[in-house]
Amino acid sequence: MSIHRFPHTNLYLWTAVIATVTIIFGLVSLGTGLGIESGLPVPADIPGGCILLLIGAILITGIIEGRKDRARWVQYGYTGLLLLLIFGVCTLLIAGAQAISLMIEGEFTDMGTLTGSGFIWGAILAIPAYPGIRRILFGCSQGGAF
Amino acid sequence: MNEIRLLLAGNPNVGKTTLFNSLCGVYQHTGNYPGVTVDIKEGTRKSGDTTLTICDLPGTYSLSAFTPDEQVARDALLTSHPDVVVQIIDSTNIERNLFLTTQLLEIGIPMVIALNMSDLAEQSGISIDADCLSRTIGIPVVSIVASQGRGIEALIASAIAVQGKKTGTCSVQYSQTVTERLTGISTFLQEHTALISGLTPDYAAIRLLEGDENLAHRLHSEDLTIPVIDTCDPAEIDRLIQEIMIARYKTAEQITGCAVSCSIGRVMPTDLLDQVLTHPWFGIPIFLSFMWFAFQLTFSASVPFAAGLEVLFGTMSDSLQGLGLGPTVTSFLSDGVIGGVGTVFSFVPSIFIMFLLLSLLEDSGYLARAAFVMDRLMQSIGLHGRSFIPLLIGFGCNVPAIMATRTLQSRADRIITIISIPFMSCAARLPVYVLLAGIFFGAHAGTVIFFLYVLGILAAIGTALLFRRMVFCDEPSPFIMELPPYRSPTVKAAALHMWHRGREYLQRAGIVIFGGVLVVWILATLPFGVEYGSADSIAGILGHIAEPLFAPLGFTWQLVVGLIFGFIAKEVVVGSLGTLYGGEDSLASSLAADPALGPATALAYMVFVLLYLPCVATLGVIKQEMGSWKWTGIALGWGILVAFVLAFIVKVIGTIILGV
Structure with missing residues (x-):
């Protein structure tokens, strides 16, 4: 299987969309954490914002290098999506545990932090792209275009 | 009741402790990185009327031990007189593991090879002809997957069968100069067998040439002059050591060449992921x-x-x-x-x-x-x-x-x-x-x-x-570390x-x-x-x-x-x-x-x-x-x-x- 052929272009463009969304969420989380009001329902989270920017940078590196060598896009894209999925699941678990704690204490549970989390949206966007890019990665590694 | 003392030896991170746990039905901590075992762990297993005492040794790349954990493994192999040694080999990296095999064969202890992670080797496109490998080296070779307990019974049966028998028909072909020097030392040692701790004179000669200080010290303490070691120029001894290593690598390469085939140009996902996960910036x-x-x-x-x-x-x-x-x-x-x-x-x-x-x-x-x-x-x-x-x-x-x-x-x-x-x-x-x-x-x-x-x-x-x-x-010593392949962690193992x-x-x-x-x-x-x-x-x-x-x-x-x-x-x-x-x-x-x-x-x-x-x-x-x-x-x-x-x-x- 060659990764240079169509229809990988769709996946390539989708990775660019995910990278853009991740970076926007990262910047807003970081900005809100530093006290800059954005008006968006994104929770203030300085370390989380930095991690989103890191993942965005990984995906962007793949997209830029992938213009000359699609194999690089597969490597960086797969790793970036995998990180988004892992951290998305972690965010879900953290939010779930926090909700249970609040319920035990009889306090109001606000799920806004969950729906505004860049990790959750990043992971949701990564779900349709992950199987495709994984198939290309493993296909290439079995004696393909690499 | 037959009792067998069995040592599990091999390179670091080849699955020795995982095999030990499978064999003995115990739990010793394992890790997907080298250096988890630093001292000897002992367990037992019964098989029919045979009781096996199994020792899990720290990993070592060769018998020329450099670190304290390698010394523990070397001393156990050379001085504890086991009945059988099982060398665990990582099937995905067989040639490098065979370097140690060439050394273990020279000791002359009955030996079995366990080809671990044979499933991963298959996935990587590596095909190993275990029978051919066994015939070439002259010792039983058993394919196992220690983490799943596959091949364990066959391995035990082979270990019991080789006990007390001479195994290993394959020997390293040293150059004429090395052979002459080794013969000289070996002839000298035949007159002093009491000082070489049960090793054969031929193998003790190799140990001495490779710089075994303990052995040399024992002979020197009796005021003996060891031929070659005490009479040759150190530069020449270094050259001889180099020749020995090259001969061993060549033997490992020859064995691999006739028993292992792999798809050319295959790149593993592990390598691809590593380029990002170990990136200098990321x-x-x-x-x-x-x-x-x-x-x-x-x-x-x-x-x-x-x-x-x-x-x-x-x-x-x-x-x-x-x-x-x-x-x-x-x-x-x-x-x-x-x-x-x-x-x-x-x-x-x-x-x-x-x-x-x-x-x-x-x-x-x-x-x-x-x-x-x-x-x-x-x-x-x-x-x-x-x-x-x-x-x-x-x-x-x-x-x-x-x-x-x-x-x-x-x-x-x-x-x-x-x-x-x-x-x-x-x-x-x-x-x-x-x-x-x-x-x-x-x-x-x-x-x-x-x-x-x-x-x-x-x-x-x-x-x-x-x-x-x-x-x-001083400057820190250089760091060489083998990166294990990525494996999907199972919730059961992690739990x-x-x-x-x-x-x-x-x-x-x-x-x-x-x-x-x-x-x-x-x-x-x-x-x-x-x-x-x-x-x-x-x-x-x-x-x-x-x-x-x-x-x-x-x-x-x-x-x-x-x-x-x-x-x-x-x-x-x-x-x-x-x-x-x-x-x-x-x-x-x-x-x-x-x-x-x-x-x-x-x-x-x-x-x-x-x-x-x-x-x-x-x-x-x-x-x-x-x-x-x-x-x-x-x-x-x-x-x-x-x-x-x-x-x-x-x-x-x-x-x-x-x-x-």
Whole structure:
């Protein structure tokens, strides 16, 4: 299987969309954490914002290098999506545990932090792209275009 | 009844301990990185009327041992006279593993080869003809998958069958010069067989030529002149050693060539992922991201469990009041046992969750990459990159971490790493952070805990830098580490690791913490007649005596008593606080209500607990591994100094930003 052929272009463009969304969420989380009001329902989270920017940078590196060598896009894209999925699941678990704690204490549970989390949206966007890019990665590694 | 003594030997990280666990039905900690086993583990297994005593040796690449753990493996193979040696070979990297095979064959012990991870080899497109391999080398070869228990019975049957038989028809073809020199030494040794510890003269000759100092010393102590060794120019001996190594590699290559075939140009996903995960720019931030999420999850996920346990212990404490057991017994059970031990147990879920997450990272093979990406940073500051593995083990417990420094070759690297390890935050310190960060930092508790762990790493790195520059003014030895393939971690295996590590913690909790808390309760009760846990009790007097020392840090006398008893084990810190702050309110409420305590003091206290004295057990292992009271004292004093200075800085800056 060659990764240079169509229809990988769709996946390539989708990775660019995910990278853009991740970076926007990262910047807003970081900005809100530093006290800059954005008006968006994104929770203030300085370390989380930095991690989103890191993942965005990984995906962007793949997209830029992938213009000359699609194999690089597969490597960086797969790793970036995998990180988004892992951290998305972690965010879900953290939010779930926090909700249970609040319920035990009889306090109001606000799920806004969950729906505004860049990790959750990043992971949701990564779900349709992950199987495709994984198939290309493993296909290439079995004696393909690499 | 037939009894067989069987040694499991092989390169590091080929699955020796996994096979040992499968064979003996026991649990020894395994890891997807080299250096997990640093001493010999022994177990037994029965097969028909045969009892096998199985020894798991530390991994070694050759019998020319360089590090203390390799020496243990070499000595067991050469001097313990086993009945059978099973060499475990990583099927995905067979040629490099066969270098050790060529050495083991020369010893002349009955031997079997276990081709482990044969499933991974198949996936990688590597095809191994086990029968051909067996015929070429002249010993039984069995394909196994140790993690799934596949091929274990066939391996045992082969080991029993070769016992007492001569195996190994394949020999290394040395050059004529090497053969002549070896013959010369061997002929000489035939007259002195009593001095070569049961080795054959031919093999002892090779050992001598390869620089076996113990053997040479034994012969020299009898005033003997060893031909070649004592008569040749050292440069010529170096050349001969090189020729021996080349011949061995050539033999390994020939064996591989006839029994192994693999698809050309195949690149594994592991290699592709490594280019990103070990990237010079992305590598360390990715590692820190994993750590941050691990501690966020540890804190958040443990809170509901801890809250439930707190309610349970609170109810138990309340119900004790109505039993009419008398004030002393009620106080002992309520303030001592439930207030102390119960408080510590409330934090057990966080420890279990952290062990689970670390196991998942470890089993996936990612932790080995963490060592790799940290190497660049660590080399630049004077610490051996391989030191990061013991430092990572230190997150669980400092005791095995210090023992893991046996994988380091240079004594300077070992001393520097041992002094640095106590700064790595072990699981026992986690309850202190979860308690205080939860009370004083609310939603940011996870981030505070993450930064404490990072501070521990930075303190370890700073210590290494200082000692390397000021005390050991040499360059760290080069770091070569084999990166294991990525494997999907299974929840079952990770849960098993978590359970075994957590159980160790619980056992300590049952013995050490109970004892420590009991002592604190007695000191808080005596002399009779004073109010429990008051300033007039012995604990109060002790705390007040030491309190001025900690006045710059703003610690209350109760916190000081916690620190004093934390020397027994770090878990006792929270236990002591639970006992001394015991009352009608929960420990968290009592601490939150103490006007002397605020975020800055709590943070300074957490920093002090992170960095000060290691526990008694760690100190004992430091003495054992360093073999010197001087270095043990330096490790102890350095920890207190760093803890005090950093806690003071945190207190001053924290007071400016956060208040008390």
